[in-house]
Amino acid sequence: MRSKLIYIIFVVSLLMAGILLAISLAEPVINASGEAHPQFPGMQVGGDGLARFEQIGNLGFAFQCLLLIQIVLLSLLGIPERYRSRKILVYMGGTIVLTLFIAWQMYSTHLQYLETGITSYFLGFPTATAWAVYGTWLGAIPLVILYSVGFHKYIHTPEDEEQYKKLLIAKADKTEQAND
Amino acid sequence: MEAFRQEIIVGSVVVYMIFCVLTGLWAMRRTHNTSDFFIAGRGLGPIVVALALFSSTLSGFGFVGGPGLVYSVGVTSFWMVVISSTGYAVGFFLVAKRIRMIAELRDCISLPDVVAARYGSQSVRFLIAITIVLGVMGYLATQILAMAVVMQAILAGTETFAEVGLVTCVVISSAVLIFYCVTGGIIASVYTDVVQGAIMIIAGALILFTAMSVFDGGMQEASSIILADDAEAIMPYGAAGIMASLGWFFVFGLGLAGQPHIITKMMMNKNMSDNRTILPMSLFGYAMAALLWISIGIIMRAAVIDGVVDPLTLPDDAASMFLTVFANPLLAGVVFAGLFAAIMSTSDAFLNIGTAAIIHDIPRAIGGRSIRNELFWARVVTVLLAIVAASFALYSHFRDATLVAILGAFGWGTFAASIFPVVAVGLNWKGATVPGAITAIIAALLINFVTQLGGYTLPYGISGQLIAFASSMVLFIGVSMLTKKPELASDIDQMMDI
Numbered sequence: 001m002r003s004k005l006i007y008i009i010f011v012v013s014l015l016m017a018g019i020l021l022a023i024s025l026a027e028p029v030i031n032a033s034g035e036a037h038p039q040f041p042g043m044q045v046g047g048d049g050l051a052r053f054e055q056i057g058n059l060g061f062a063f064q065c066l067l068l069i070q071i072v073l074l075s076l077l078g079i080p081e082r083y084r085s086r087k088i089l090v091y092m093g094g095t096i097v098l099t100l101f102i103a104w105q106m107y108s109t110h111l112q113y114l115e116t117g118i119t120s121y122f123l124g125f126p127t128a129t130a131w132a133v134y135g136t137w138l139g140a141i142p143l144v145i146l147y148s149v150g151f152h153k154y155i156h157t158p159e160d161e162e163q164y165k166k167l168l169i170a171k172a173d174k175t176e177q178a179n180d
Numbered sequence: 181m182e183a184f185r186q187e188i189i190v191g192s193v194v195v196y197m198i199f200c201v202l203t204g205l206w207a208m209r210r211t212h213n214t215s216d217f218f219i220a221g222r223g224l225g226p227i228v229v230a231l232a233l234f235s236s237t238l239s240g241f242g243f244v245g246g247p248g249l250v251y252s253v254g255v256t257s258f259w260m261v262v263i264s265s266t267g268y269a270v271g272f273f274l275v276a277k278r279i280r281m282i283a284e285l286r287d288c289i290s291l292p293d294v295v296a297a298r299y300g301s302q303s304v305r306f307l308i309a310i311t312i313v314l315g316v317m318g319y320l321a322t323q324i325l326a327m328a329v330v331m332q333a334i335l336a337g338t339e340t341f342a343e344v345g346l347v348t349c350v351v352i353s354s355a356v357l358i359f360y361c362v363t364g365g366i367i368a369s370v371y372t373d374v375v376q377g378a379i380m381i382i383a384g385a386l387i388l389f390t391a392m393s394v395f396d397g398g399m400q401e402a403s404s405i406i407l408a409d410d411a412e413a414i415m416p417y418g419a420a421g422i423m424a425s426l427g428w429f430f431v432f433g434l435g436l437a438g439q440p441h442i443i444t445k446m447m448m449n450k451n452m453s454d455n456r457t458i459l460p461m462s463l464f465g466y467a468m469a470a471l472l473w474i475s476i477g478i479i480m481r482a483a484v485i486d487g488v489v490d491p492l493t494l495p496d497d498a499a500s501m502f503l504t505v506f507a508n509p510l511l512a513g514v515v516f517a518g519l520f521a522a523i524m525s526t527s528d529a530f531l532n533i534g535t536a537a538i539i540h541d542i543p544r545a546i547g548g549r550s551i552r553n554e555l556f557w558a559r560v561v562t563v564l565l566a567i568v569a570a571s572f573a574l575y576s577h578f579r580d581a582t583l584v585a586i587l588g589a590f591g592w593g594t595f596a597a598s599i600f601p602v603v604a605v606g607l608n609w610k611g612a613t614v615p616g617a618i619t620a621i622i623a624a625l626l627i628n629f630v631t632q633l634g635g636y637t638l639p640y641g642i643s644g645q646l647i648a649f650a651s652s653m654v655l656f657i658g659v660s661m662l663t664k665k666p667e668l669a670s671d672i673d674q675m676m677d678i
Contacts, residue, residue, distance in 0.1 A: 006609050010657040017650045023423060023640055033641030034253060034419040037410070040484055042495040044253050044419040046412020052421055056640055060422040067430055071266050074434070077608045078273030080678065110416050119407070124399030125414070126407060129255055132416040133262055133474075137467070140265035144460060147272055151456035156277055160678045161452065167285060167671055167678075 005077055012070045019063045026055045049114045061107050068099040068139075075143050083154045091146060099139040106131035185509040186337040192513035193334065193520055196379075200360045200524065203372050207364025214554045217365035218289040218536050219448050222280075224370060226454040229445055230461035231377030232370040232525075236441050237264075238380060238469050239319075239526035240326045243519040246470075247502070248495035250477020251484075254406065256418025257477065259428040261470045265463055267436030271604070272459045275437050276446045278607040280455075281675050283447040290533065291440045291603070292541035294447075298606060300669060301614045306545035307621045309537040311598045312440050314625075316534035319591055320569035323527040325577060327353040330519060333500065346577065350570050357524055358566045361531050362559045369528040370448070376521035380469040383518040386511050387502075391475035394483065394506055399475070402482035409485045414478075424641035431645050435596025437604040441529035469522075472515070476502045535561045593645025597624030600649070601656035609660075610668060610676055616660030620652040627651060 032052055037043035046052065053060075072092050079088060110128035113119045122130035147155060181188070211217050224232075249257035279294055286297040291312070296305035328349035335341035335349070360368040395401040406414040417425040436442060449458065480498040483489040489505055492498060499519075503512040539557045544550060551557055598621045606612040630636070631644025638647070668676070 006611065006657065009605075010654070010661070013650070013653045013657065017654050020642060020647065020650055024638060024642060026639070028639050032639065033421045033424055034256075034412075040491045042252055042492055043481065043484075044413075045410035046254075046415070046417075046419040046421065047410070049412050049415065052412070057422070060426060060640075063423075064426050064429070067426065067433075071270055071433065074270055074604070075273040077605070078270075078275075078277075106416050113411070113415065121400045121403065125403050128416050129403075129414060132255070133258055136262045137265050140269050143269035143273070144265060144463060147269060148456045148460055151453065155273075155456075156452050156678075163674075163678050164281060164452075167674055171285060171671065 005073065009070065009073050009077065012066055012073065016063060016066050016070070019059050019066070023056050023059050023063075026059070029055060032056075049110075053111070053114070057111075061103070064103055064107075065100055068103060069096055071140075072096045072099070072143070079154055080160070083157075088146075088154060091142070095139075095142040098142065099136075102131060102135035102139050106135060181509050185512065186334070188509040188513040189334055189516050190338060192517040193331070196375075196517045196520055197356045199375065200356055200368075200372050204360030204363040204368045207360070207368035207371060210367050211363075211365050211555075214540065214558060215287075215289055216367060217555055217558050218532060218540070219283070219444070220365075220367045220370060222284060222448055223450050224448045225450060226457045227461065228370055228374055229449045229454065230458045231465060232373035232448075233442060233445050233458065233462040234465040234469065235373040235377040235380065235522070235525040236445065236529040237436065237439070237466060238522055240323060240330075240519060240523035242380075242469060242473050243515070243522050244326065244330070244496050244499050246473035247476035247480065247498040250474060251481045251492065251498040252495040253420040253424070254410075254413030254418040254478075254481065255416060256420035256425050256428070258418070258474060259425040260432045261473055263429050263433035264436075264466045264470065267433045268459060268463050268466070270434060271437035271443065271446075272455060274604040274608055275443050276455045276458075277452060278676070279443060279446050279603075280449065280452055281678065282607070282672070285671055285675055288447065290536040290541055291444050291599070292537060292545070295602060295606070295617070296541075296544070297669075298603075298672060299612075299614050299617055299666070300672075301617070302545045302548070304602065304614060304617045304621075305541055307618060308599065308602065309541035309545060311594065311621060311625060312533055312537040313542075315440075315591060315595050316530045316537070316565070317569060317572065319530050320527060320534070320566070321572040321576065323523050323530070324350060324354055324357075324566075324570050325573035327357075327520065327523045327527070328573070330500075330516070330523075334516060347574060350574055353520075354566055354570045357527055357531070358563055361528050361566070362562050365558070366448070366532050369525070369532055370445070372521075372528070373525045376518070376525045377465050377469075379514065379518040379521050380472075381465055383511075383515045384469040384471040387507070387515065388471040388475045390507050390511060391479045391502075394479050394488075399478065402478050405482040405486050406478070413481070421641045423646075424643070427641070427643045427646035431593050431596050431643070431649055434600055434604075435592060435649065438596040438598070438600030439592065440533050440595060440599060441526065443599075443603065444533055445529075472499075479506075531562055531566060534565050538565070593643070593648065594624060594628045597628065597645065597648040597652045601652050605653075605656065607676070610673070611660055611665060612656070613660040613663045613666050615663045616656045616658075619659045620656035623655050624648045624652040 031047040034044040037045050119126040288294045292305040292309045331349040335344045392398045413419045539561045601620045602617045627648035
């Protein structure tokens, strides 16, 4: 997994590009990207939500899931290879599961509203939107915690700092020799 | 106090501008060479870097364009904001440590310096420098125009300065910007960012409280008003739809780690370990300031639909109308000062990196070495760059909006597509090659330019920026895999192992 990470990132990138192509070629829907509000200038409306999802809803959701996975994979790429322990892989896997769960809750409650016309509210927004606003924002918090709390263990350890200082000393010696 | 609303607002803005001038004078004494001018001598503390980072991220767009976009397309615009936690996290994981190390190891003072060191290629340096110059011109022109338009609107409400023209406003606002950038370089820029960041945090929190009190039922009542009018506008993907939302999610999320005016600040902290506190502090600041973006947009859309406020002529009037109708004069003064602060913090960052690209990176890429008296010429080019950008701004306003619109396309999305793969991925993957980097940058520039210039509209709200970014990622990794594995310089090779 560790040394193959860039290949996984590449495959995910290709899948995302493929989905974009598929969406571009899908049957067009009139109000897919919104239309002018009939009454208020400058405002747009989305209109028929179910119609907008009919052709590309699942593709769009798949794109979103791949993007969430890619975010965690890229974060993992930023952790030096020797620190990508089983513990870290499980943590990152858990983060992917969490963010996908949040995305699914958002998508499914949105579809539920489109079918029933009924929604509850959470902290000021319809439930589906609350999942998008609060859930998406909070979904990255495990990454923030890992970086801040685990900085000296997984990002830049005291041993790393020693190695880095040796590089700087070598640079200083080289500069001194060049001046001589 | 209501009778003195305009005077309070004007006074707040004037006080802030005087502060900028004094900061420039103070910073001038601490600026002795180009390292000080461009990266503050790598001697900044964590609070300064954190506030500077998020201030540079949130330009005037966060105060004017953002609320206007929420007013226009509803929740779609939220995706630019809610992705902030992800964007910052990815940026720190991929860039913060390595850019700081490579900057000290190779005495880099700019982002093109960093890529030249990483790839051992002047071609990659040159392309990144050109990307920066193109993006800076567009960004700066729009920021200067925004500053002048807002200044004119504020002064128009006073008796003494009611007839002040746009050109005068461009001159005044540019003069303050140029003064503190020329005298104090990035040191003046980041220390004004500290105050700017504090103002934006306070403004965001106060605006949220004010917005919540507009309707008796708070944000929920506003949401239900919008829901009754058009459900899609308040549902997760907003009026512009799923692909517009996810496009912004992608470009603004991952793209943050490709913004030169943001990631160059990661070269400036004194200690590597400061990054562990800089990340959460930046994120907190951004989240607080972004409350303004979301709350004003939603409340104004609901207020117009409900008949509380007359329909807006332009979506971008959402913030100023909100402040006029709902905010007390002191709060309005703080927010307008915050607006100028936000525009200036992004403008000074762009001015600095644009100057570095012109007098430091392009000469090195073409001629192989720096020019003499670099600090002197840095100051000269800062002035010239601001004047050219201001001229573009005025030309676009009075004659032809196309030019700035074209250059404006070379904005966040182009930086994201051109720079993210090359820097963020490239600093963490030894297999990244020069052909891969060159292909990614050229493809990103071409796709963004062609889709904007050609006025192509893609189905389902897919943006040219999204296509460019997705393409550059695939091309960067794919071409690198197909081309010969590079032999890295010994120190770079060892640095990438740390």
